[in-house]
Structure formats: structure tokens, C-alpha cells
Amino acid sequence: MHVLGKIAVAGLALVVLGGTAYGYVNLRALDGVTRDNVIDEEGGGAKPGEQPADGSLDILLVGRDARSDNQGNPLPPEMLRELRAGANGDDLTDTLIVLRxxxxxxxxxxxxxxxxxxxSMAGGKGKINGAFGRAKAAEARRLRTAGETDKAKINQGALTAGRRATRQAVEDLTGVKIDHFAEVNLLxxxxxxxxxxxxxxxxxxxxKDENSGANFQAGPQRVSGADALAFVRQRDGLPGTDFARVRxxxxxxxxxxxQVLSAGTxxxxxxxxxxxxxxxxxxxLDGSWNLLDFVGQMRGVSGGGIQFATIPVVNIDYRYDPANNPRATAVxxxxxxxxxxxxxxxGGAPPAAPTAPPASAPAAAVTVDVSNAGPKEGLAGRVAxxxxxxxxxxxxxxxSDTRRTSLVRFGPALAERGAEVAKLLGGLTTQQSASVPAGHIEVVLGTVYAGPGAAGGGGTGPGGVSDDPITSNGVVCVD
Structure with a gap:
């Protein structure tokens, strides 16, 4: 069975945050953590005491579908049995979380x-979790072709290339300059x-799910070890599958x-x-991360000071290759x-300002009417x-009448402005319609809308998954 994304990757970063309470002496014990050259030396990585130019210290947390330790040694069969994971894994980054x-x-x-x-990523378009394996395989081939025969050197070089490619793919998609990197695996x-x-x-x-090993009762409970892994691995039988797993x-x-920041720990x-x-x-960890400096910067962060969200998406059932593989889907x-x-x-501005309106339709003369065709309360108001x-x-x-997908409608004179609205809301489908009143653009938000303004609590997000806000201030019940 292919083991899907199951790693809750912030263990290390939260340990570091927890370090604010128990000081530098204990953190020095982390000097032995494995390092890799993931962040570009020139112009990359936040330096001690600096405040990054983009306004935020940004950490990429990666959970990798690997059944090996940091040295590349396979996990023993008895450990794999306890983890309820098969012996075969692939080079996928099944969890990607950015801390800003x-x-x-x-x-x-x-x-x-x-x-x-x-x-879009090196080697052509694809699912973002494949950036690691694609770059890892390419670098291994390059090293062998160049005459390298040391297996350890080939493996390390390939791992570094995979991590750097993942970092680059995240930067290209989000516009966020990654300052630091942390990776965990099953173990x-x-x-x-x-x-x-x-x-x-x-x-x-x-x-209950046989594939992940999940077998949980309803209500509050405490999970650890293999049960915790099953909790974050499960996708089958959940609404929205991967989106429920993200939650x-x-x-x-x-x-x-x-838990890390509690007195009990x-x-x-x-x-x-x-x-x-x-x-x-x-x-x-990346080689440039000074943990002691980071702890000093983060002194005072509380257990409730972490808020979670998910990037906006356009279509959770995107058929990206209809000619060759019509059943293949992506997000x-x-x-x-x-x-x-x-x-x-x-609190930053978007990377690019909206395009200027055409002379025939000044911004002040255009009204965008937003209606909600799904069950999410307050959605139209938030998007407006x-x-x-x-x-x-x-x-x-x-x-408005229930519909699954979202739509932006407008008359011929407002085609350019309508396309602009559609792009701002995540790339929605557009339609010219003579029934739309002059000077108006109509936005109809479908049941699967997940663009800007989608999150608001009490409703549903992609795939029908609840979007109740998640923070570290309390326990939120999920599917």
C-alpha cells in the first residue's frame, strides 16, 4: 500500500519554541542534530538577530514518506510493523507546512x-510532493554519470538536491522566501x-481504516506513537480525503x-x-539555522500563539492530463x-497590483455582486x-441556486475587469452574459469554492471539510 501523507512535521520547530521556557543549556544538546545544505548560502537564510527583508521569518516543515533513518538505513521490519507501514516507500513530501x-x-x-x-517546478509541471523524488533521482543519475561510485556520497547528494528542489517549489508557488528548513520522517x-x-x-x-491503522473512538482522546501516526495518516473514509487529513x-x-509548552513537559x-x-x-535541519538565536527571538511565544490555515485552491478534482490519463487528478x-x-x-500586499481598468469601465463605475451557491455561512460577505x-x-x-463550481459573469464591456476578478479569487471560470446589468460583474460562489475569503469558521471548505479555525489555544474536533 502506498503510504500517504502522515507526518505532523512541526515537532522540531515546536520543540524549539518550547525551548524558550527551559533555556539555552538544554538546547545545546541539539547541536548533534543532522544538518543539510538546503538554504542558499548567498542571500538565503536569516542571519542571527536579523529581521528578514520580506517581513517574516519563514520556516518550511517537511514530512517525507521515508522508511529510513537520517543515515539512509532502512527501518527494521519490527519497527515498520509497529508503525503499520509497508516496507516500500517512495520519495514524496506528503506534508508541507510553512510557518510565518x-x-x-x-x-x-x-x-x-x-x-x-x-x-510548475524543475523538470516540468507536476504535483508538488513529487519535486523531492524528481530532483533526487536526477542528481543520483548525474553523480553516477560523472563517475561517482561512493554510494553514501551519491545518496547524500541526491537527498540534498531533493530537499532544495522542494524548498524551491514552495518558494515559487507561495512567493515566500524560506529562511529555514526542518524535515521529519516516520521514525x-x-x-x-x-x-x-x-x-x-x-x-x-x-x-476505523485498515490502510492507515486508524481505529479511534469519537470525542476527546490522547494519541502517541503508532496511534498518532495513524491519526494523521488516515484519508480513506473521510470527507475531502487529503483535505481532511490536512486538518x-x-x-x-x-x-x-x-503539550511541548506545558508545564508538564x-x-x-x-x-x-x-x-x-x-x-x-x-x-x-538546514545548515544555517542557529537554534539558540532563534530561541532568543521567539522568547515569549505562548501555546496559543500558533494559527493554522490552508492555501486557497481552485479545483480539488483537476484533470490535468485528459488526453493521456483522463482519470488522473490533482489539486x-x-x-x-x-x-x-x-x-x-x-499584513503584506500581494506581489502584484491589479491591472488598471480599461478606460471604458473605470473602477468606480463597476459593482461586483457576490452571491453564495453553497452552504457556507457568511461566504459572500467575506469574499465581497x-x-x-x-x-x-x-x-x-x-x-443563489446551489451549484458546485464557482462562476464570474459579466457583459462584453467588462470582460477585462471580469477576468481580473476571476483571477483574484483563485482563477474562477468566467462567462460573458447579456443578462448581467450594465456596470455590474456577478460572482457566484459554488460549494467547492476555496479561494480568498473561504475560511471563516462554521462552514465547509474544499471537499466539504469543516473550516473551523484551528489554533494552538484549544482542541478543535475534526472528522
Whole structure:
């Protein structure tokens, strides 16, 4: 069975945040953590004491589908059995989360990138979780062709290339300059979750899944080790599959933050020692990350100071190769909308300003009417607010007949402005219609709309997955 994205990757970063409470002495024990040259030396990586030019210290957390330790040694069969993972794995980054820490604040904004996001990357377009394996294989071939015969050198060079390609793909999609990098795999997640004594989570209903090994009751519960891995691995039988799993990962990370920063963990020398040992055995960091400096910068972050979100998406069932493989699907994303979303988390402006309106249709003369064709309460109002922030005159016009996909309608004179609105909202389908009143653009938000303004709590996001806000301040029940 192909093991899907299951790593709650922030273990290390949250351990570091927890370090703010127990000081530099204990953190020095992390000097033995594995390092790799993931961040460009020139112009890359935040230097000690610096505040990054883009306004935020940005950390990429990667969960890799690997059944080996940091030295590339296969995990023993008995460990794989306990993890409920098969012996065969592939080089996929099944979890990608970016932590944005705005300059001068103690808040952490975390956002997930769905593993099947279809993006441009080295070697051509593909799912973002394949960037690692594609670059790893290419570098291994290059080294062998160049005459390298040392297997250890080939493996390390290939791993470095895979990590750097993943970092680059995330930067290209989000517009975020990654300052630091942390990677965990099956073993590290297993050990970190056990070291903190488990993590509190909550499920809306009981669930059982043979593929992941998930077998949980409904309601609040504490999970660790193999059970924690099953909790964040499960996708089968859940609404929205991968999107429900992303929510599981975010809820688990929020709980891990609370647990690491709790007095029960920080005041227990045994737990701290186990936690540090788990990180040293199984986590990979970029070579430029000065942990002691980072702890000093983050002093004062509380367990409730981490907020989670997911990038906006256009289509969760995108048929990207209808000619050759019509059944193959991915998650369609609009890079411009993703960049605007990432910038908004720290109060920044989108990378590019909207295009100027044509002379025949000045911005002041155009009104965007936003209606909601799905069940999410307040969606039309939130999206209308997003458009007002972009300079449009917009208003929510209530509900419309139910439809799955979203649509932007306009008359011929407003084709350019209508296309602009569609792009700002994540690349929505457009349609010219003579029935739209002059001077108006109509936006109809379908049930699967997941662009700017989609998150708001109490409704549903992509695939019918709840979008109740997740923070590290309390436990949110999920599917």
C-alpha cells in the first residue's frame, strides 16, 4: 500500500519554541542534530538577530514518506510493523507546512500546502510532493554519470538536491522566501509524539481504516506513537480525503504545541531529554539555522500563539492530463492567489497590483455582486470584503441556486475587469452574459469554492471539510 501523507512535521520547530521556557543549556544538546545544505548560502537564510527583508521569518516543515533513518538505513521490519507501514516507500513530501513569524511579533501563522497541488517546478509541471523524488533521482543519475561510485556520497547528494528542489517549489508557488528548513520522517514523528507523552485530539465520530491503522473512538482522546501516526495518516473514509487529513495534521500540531509548552513537559527532565534525543535521532535541519538565536527571538511565544490555515485552491478534482490519463487528478491552484494569501498572513500586499481598468469601465463605475451557491455561512460577505480590499466596489447579494463550481459573469464591456476578478479569487471560470446589468460583474460562489475569503469558521471548505479555525489555544474536533 502506498503510504500517504502522515507526518505532523512541526515537532522540531515546536520543540524549539518550547525551548524558550527551559533555556539555552538544554538546547545545546541539539547541536548533534543532522544538518543539510538546503538554504542558499548567498542571500538565503536569516542571519542571527536579523529581521528578514520580506517581513517574516519563514520556516518550511517537511514530512517525507521515508522508511529510513537520517543515515539512509532502512527501518527494521519490527519497527515498520509497529508503525503499520509497508516496507516500500517512495520519495514524496506528503506534508508541507510553512510557518510565518512576522518581524517584531510573537504570533506564528502556519499554512499547509496540499500534497497534490499541481505546480510548475524543475523538470516540468507536476504535483508538488513529487519535486523531492524528481530532483533526487536526477542528481543520483548525474553523480553516477560523472563517475561517482561512493554510494553514501551519491545518496547524500541526491537527498540534498531533493530537499532544495522542494524548498524551491514552495518558494515559487507561495512567493515566500524560506529562511529555514526542518524535515521529519516516520521514525521521527513516532518518537517525538511518544516523548511528549501524547497529544490531545478530538474526533467528531468514531473511525476505523485498515490502510492507515486508524481505529479511534469519537470525542476527546490522547494519541502517541503508532496511534498518532495513524491519526494523521488516515484519508480513506473521510470527507475531502487529503483535505481532511490536512486538518488532522493541523489539529495534531496545535496539540503538540500545547503539550511541548506545558508545564508538564517543560518541568519534566525525563520528557525533555527524550524529546531532545528523538529530535537528534531523526530530524534534519538546514545548515544555517542557529537554534539558540532563534530561541532568543521567539522568547515569549505562548501555546496559543500558533494559527493554522490552508492555501486557497481552485479545483480539488483537476484533470490535468485528459488526453493521456483522463482519470488522473490533482489539486489546481492559482499561484497569484496563493501569493496574495501568504502575504496577507503578515499584513503584506500581494506581489502584484491589479491591472488598471480599461478606460471604458473605470473602477468606480463597476459593482461586483457576490452571491453564495453553497452552504457556507457568511461566504459572500467575506469574499465581497476581499474584493473591496483590492479596490472594487462590491456587495454581498445573498444566496443563489446551489451549484458546485464557482462562476464570474459579466457583459462584453467588462470582460477585462471580469477576468481580473476571476483571477483574484483563485482563477474562477468566467462567462460573458447579456443578462448581467450594465456596470455590474456577478460572482457566484459554488460549494467547492476555496479561494480568498473561504475560511471563516462554521462552514465547509474544499471537499466539504469543516473550516473551523484551528489554533494552538484549544482542541478543535475534526472528522
Amino acid at each position: 513569524i512576522p518581524n517584531g511579533t510573537k504570533e506564528v501563522k502556519a499554512f499547509s500546502i496540499p500534497r497534490d497541488s499541481y505546480v 521521527s514523528f513516532y518518537e517525538i509524539s511518544k516523548a511528549v507523552g501524547g497529544v490531545d485530539v478530538c474526533l467528531k465520530k468514531a473511525t 488532522r495534521q493541523q489539529v495534531f500540531l496545535a496539540g503538540l504545541a500545547r 517543560l518541568a519534566d527532565p525525563g520528557k525533555l531529554s527524550d524529546l531532545i534525543d528523538a529530535v537528534k535521532r531523526s530530524v534534519v 489546481q491552484v492559482d499561484p497569484a492567489a496563493v501569493k496574495a494569501f501568504a502575504a496577507s498572513l503578515i 470584503g476581499v474584493l473591496r480590499e483590492k479596490g472594487f466596489t462590491s456587495r454581498a447579494t445573498g444566496n
